[in-house]
Amino acid sequence: MISACKELGIRTVAVYSEADRDALHVRYADEDVCIGPYPPSASYLNVASIVSAAEITEADAIHPGYGFLSENSRFAEILADCRIAFIGPSPEAIRTMGDKALARKTMMKAGVPTLPGSSGALETLDEAVELARKVGYPVILKASAGGGGRGMRVAQNERDLAAFYEIARGEAEKAFGNAEIYLEKYLTAPRHIEFQIFGDRFGKVVHLGERECSIQRRHQKLLEESPSVALTDELRETMGEAAIRAAKAVAYTGAGTIEFLLDADGHFSFMEMNTRIQVEHPVTEEVTGLDLVKEQIAVAAGEPLSFGDKPIKARGHAIEFRINAEDPERFTPSPGRITVFHPPGGTGVRVDTAAYQGYVIPPHYDSMIAKLIVKGRDRAEAIARGRRALEFFVIEGVKTTIPLHRKILEEKDFQEGRISTRFMERFASPSGK
Numbered sequence: 001m002i003s004a005c006k007e008l009g010i011r012t013v014a015v016y017s018e019a020d021r022d023a024l025h026v027r028y029a030d031e032d033v034c035i036g037p038y039p040p041s042a043s044y045l046n047v048a049s050i051v052s053a054a055e056i057t058e059a060d061a062i063h064p065g066y067g068f069l070s071e072n073s074r075f076a077e078i079l080a081d082c083r084i085a086f087i088g089p090s091p092e093a094i095r096t097m098g099d100k101a102l103a104r105k106t107m108m109k110a111g112v113p114t115l116p117g118s119s120g121a122l123e124t125l126d127e128a129v130e131l132a133r134k135v136g137y138p139v140i141l142k143a144s145a146g147g148g149g150r151g152m153r154v155a156q157n158e159r160d161l162a163a164f165y166e167i168a169r170g171e172a173e174k175a176f177g178n179a180e181i182y183l184e185k186y187l188t189a190p191r192h193i194e195f196q197i198f199g200d201r202f203g204k205v206v207h208l209g210e211r212e213c214s215i216q217r218r219h220q221k222l223l224e225e226s227p228s229v230a231l232t233d234e235l236r237e238t239m240g241e242a243a244i245r246a247a248k249a250v251a252y253t254g255a256g257t258i259e260f261l262l263d264a265d266g267h268f269s270f271m272e273m274n275t276r277i278q279v280e281h282p283v284t285e286e287v288t289g290l291d292l293v294k295e296q297i298a299v300a301a302g303e304p305l306s307f308g309d310k311p312i313k314a315r316g317h318a319i320e321f322r323i324n325a326e327d328p329e330r331f332t333p334s335p336g337r338i339t340v341f342h343p344p345g346g347t348g349v350r351v352d353t354a355a356y357q358g359y360v361i362p363p364h365y366d367s368m369i370a371k372l373i374v375k376g377r378d379r380a381e382a383i384a385r386g387r388r389a390l391e392f393f394v395i396e397g398v399k400t401t402i403p404l405h406r407k408i409l410e411e412k413d414f415q416e417g418r419i420s421t422r423f424m425e426r427f428a429s430p431s432g433k
Contacts, residue, residue, distance in 0.1 A: 001063045001065070001293050002014070002025060002028045002029055003293075004291055004293040004294045004297060005297070007291075007294070008294060008297065010297070011030045011031070012028075012029040012030050012031070013029055013030065013031045013032065013033060013053065013054070013057045013059050014026045014028070014029035014031070014032040014033070015032070015033050015034075015035045015044075015049075015050060015053050016032060016033075016034055016035065016043075017034070017035065017036055017037060017038050017040075017042075017043035017044060017364075018034060018036070018037050018038055018043075019037075019038035019362040019364050019365075020362070021034070022359060022360070023354050023359075024353075024354040024355075024356065025354060031057050033053040033056070033057065035049040035050055035053055036049055038362065038364045039364070040068060040364075040365075044067075044068040044069070045068055045069060047069070047074075047075055047078055050062070050069070051078065051079070051082055051084070054082075054084050055082070055084075059084065060084065060085060061084060061085035061086070061087055061297075061300060061301075062079060062084055062085070062086060062087065063087040063293075063296070063297075064086070064087070064088060064276065065276075066276050066277055066278055066279055067366065070088065070276040071094055071098050071274070071275050071276055072094070073091040073092075073094040073095040073098065074091070076088060076089075076090070076091040076094060077091045085300050085301070086300070087254070087296050087297060087300040088254050088255075088275065088276060088296075088300070089199075089250075089252055089253050089254050089256065089275050090251070090253060092250070092251075093250040093251065093252050093253070093275060094275045096250050097250060097256075097272075097273040097275050098145065098275065099144050099145060099180075100142060100143070100144050100145070100146060100182065100272055101118070101120045101121040101144040101180060101181075101182040102120065102144070103272060103273060104117070104118075104119070104120075104182065104184075104270070105119050105120050106249055106250065107246055107249070107270045109249070110245050110246060110248075110249035111245065112242050112245055112246045112249075112270045113242065113267070113268060113269050113270060114269055114270045115184045115185045115187070115261070115269040115270075116134075116135045116184070116185045117131065117135060117139070117182065117183045117184035117185055118131055118182045118183045118184075120182065121144050121180040121181065121182055122180075122181055122182055122183060125161075125162065125165045125166075128141070128161060128165055128183055129158060129161060129162070131183055132155065132158065132161055132183065133158075135183070135184075135185045136185065137155065137156055137157055137158075137186075138154055138155060138156045138185075138186040138188070139154075139155050139161065139183050139184065139185060139186050140152060140153070140154050140155070140183070140184050140185075140186040141153045141154075141155065141161075141164055141165065141168040141181050141182075141183055142168075142181060142182055142183075142184065143168070143171070143172035143175065143176055143178070143180070143181055144172070144178060144180035144181060144182055145172065145176040145177070145178040145180065146172055146175065146176055150171060150172070150175040150176075151168055151171045151172035151175055151176065151181065152168070152219065153167060153168045153171075154186050155186075165181075168181050169181055187261055187263055188422070189264070189420040189421065189422045190214075190261040190262055190263050190420060190421055191212065191214045191228070191230050191261070191262040191263075191419070191420055191421070192212070192213040192214045192216065192221075192259065192260075192261060192262075192271075192421055193210050193211070193212060193213070193214075193228055193230070193231070193239065193259075193260050193261075193262050193268065194210065194211050194213055194257045194258065194259040194260065194274075194278075195207045195208075195209070195210050195211075195239060195240055195243035195257065195258045195260070196208040196209065196210075196211065196255070196257055196281070196284045196292075197243050197244065197246075197247045197252065197255075197256050197257065197258055198254070198255055198256075198292075198295060198299070198305060198307070199247055199248075199251075199252040199253045199254065199256075199299075199305075200253060200299050200303070200304050200305045201253055201299070201302060201304075202304050203251075204304065204305055205244050205247045205248050205252060206244070206305060206307055206311075206312065207240045207243050207244055207258075207312075208284050208288055208290070208292075208307075208312050209226060209227060209236070209240075209284060209287065209288065209312065209313075209314045210226060210227060210228050210231060210236065210239065210240075211224050211225065211226045211228070211280055211283050211284060212224065212225050212226065212227075212228035212229070212230070212419075213259075213280065214419045214420055214421050214423060215408065215414075215419060215423055215424060216421055216423075216424060217331060217424045217427075218331075221279070221280065221322065222321075222322055222401065222404075222405070222408075222424070223319065223320065223321055223322070223405065223408060224280040224283050224319070224320045225283060225317065225318060225319040225320070225379070225382070226283045226284060226286075226287050226314060226317070226318055227287070227314050227317065229379065229417035230262060230417070235266060235268075239260060239268055240311075242258075242260075242268075242270075243258035243260075246258045246270065246273065247273075252275075253299060254296055254299050254300065255276070255277040255281070255292055255295070255296050256273060256274060256275050256276070257273065257274040257278050258270070258273050259271040259272050259273065259274065277292060277293065277296060279322065279368070279371065280320050280371075281293075282318075282320060282350065282352060282371060282373045283318045283319070283320045283373065284318075286316070286318035286350065286373055286375045287314035287315055287316055287317070287318050287375070288312050288314065288315075289315070290307075290312075316375050316376060316377050316378070316382070317375065317376055317377075317378055317379040317381070317382040318373060318374065318375045318382060319373070319374050319375075319382050319383070319386050320371055320372070320373045321371070321372040321373075321374075321386065321390065321401075321402075321405045322368050322371060322401065323353075323368065323369055323370040323371065323372055323393070323395070323400055323401055323402060323405075324367040324368050324369065324400065324401045325361045325367045325368075325369050325398045325399070325400060326367050326399065326400065326401055327399045328399065328400070328401050328402070328403045328404035333363060333367050334361075334367070334398045334399040334400070335360075335361045335362060335363035335367075335398065336360065336361055336397055336398045337358065337359070337360045337361075337397050337398075338355055338356070338357055338358065338359050338360075338361065338369075338395060338396070338397045338398060339357070339358075339396045339397035340357060340394055340395065340396035340397065341355055341356055341357040341359070341394070341395055341396075342392075342393070342394040342395075343370070343372075343393060344372070344388070344389040344390075344391075344392035344393050346385075346388070346389070347385075348374055348375045348376055348381075348382070348385045349372070349373075349374055349385060349389045350372075350373040350374070350375075351370055351371070351372055351373070351393075352370065352371040352373070353369060353370035353371065354369075355369045355370055355395075361398055369395075369398075369400070372386075372389055372390070372393060374386045374389055379417075383409055383415060386405075386409055387406070387409055390402055390405055390406050390409070391406070404427065407427065408427075411426075
């Protein structure tokens with residue numbers, strides 16, 4: 001975000017917790033304000049502190065990033081009351097699509113394909129049992145206010161459903177302060193395909209193509225690419241139209257993502273909408289040549305979309321690798337001081353990071369320390385560049401997921417595009433095999 005603002009000639013203010021005092025965004029911003037100690041509740045989720053920082057620095061707008069308050073409708077409302085622009089969608093759109101059960105119901109009304117399941121939040125276990133009998137097992141229970149895999153339970157039979165119902169409600173309450181859950185038919189090995197959409201205040205909504213996000217661990221994405229090898233031109237057009245229809249159903253403005261599940265027969269269903277820019281947006285930037293953050297800022301300032309009326313077509317192939325500070329075999333966090341940091345370069349390689357040699361990875365927040373994005377003329381060249389870039393990416397002092405990504409690229413099924421959300425199960429053992 002700071003890079004986009006620099007190019008636009010806009011002054012920036014960085015807010016940070018005490019744990020992030022040495023982070024690069026603090027160094028790069030024109031001004032910086034500490035908003036509290038490391039617990040998110042006392043800093044990055046402290047709305048009063050953030051608004052105060054904006055007011056004392058006379059900031060005109062706030063970009064919420066892609067975590068913490070980025071999908072908090074109340075935060076967007078408070079900023080509007082304070083006459084500070086929120087670089088994101090309206091509070092109403094955030095509220096509707098943030099409630100997964102309500103979003104599902106809204107998509108049904110808009111004619112967007114959805115999986116068989118409940119039309120809203122479940123009221124009782126008996127209702128869930130009756131519905132599961134109609135839908136057929138397996139089914140999945142999901143938190144209405146959820147995300148990131150929390151509050152999810154897969155039931156293979158009625159006994160599982162009875163056992164998991166209250167557990168899922170409890171997890172949802174603990175994670176999101178909302179115990180409501182809903183039920184859907186569970187697809188055992190789908191692809192996860194998402195469409196990047198953009199809307200402006202003049203009613204125009206476009207999509208910028210898809211990203212394949214099937215390589216996941218514990219419902220958390222590890223690797224994303226665009227375009228997806230699973231989509232024909234016809235299917236891409238059909239899914240893109242459905243994504244636009246979904247966004248228009250909530251009068252969406254700014255950057256967002258419509259996420260679909262795609263089965264082996266080419267049938268797709270709405271999963272959820274992310275009412276923010278996503279971690280993997282550089283993949284779309286690389287194949288479209290657009291700066292999505294600049295576009296976010298322009299739309300928030302009341303400007304129309306700059307894309308024109310012609311569909312945006314991808315050029316080449318891009319892959320993003322999430323480089324996390326984790327033990328790649330046990331998937332446990334690996335915080336600590338980075339003693340050596342040497343990112344790769346060369347043709348078709350981009351690294352987005354806030355890390356540097358000597359930086360201490362704190363244990364308090366998300367473990368991602370860099371995004372490695374490679375682009376090639378086609379998927380084969382992108383994979384080759386990914387191999388080279390991962391080999392040249394040197395990080396010492398903490399363990400990272402770089403070795404895991406190198407293993408993924410050597411898998412024949414990945415090379416030939418035979419992937420699904422169950423792909424990572426082959427790396428589930430402590431040995432990584």
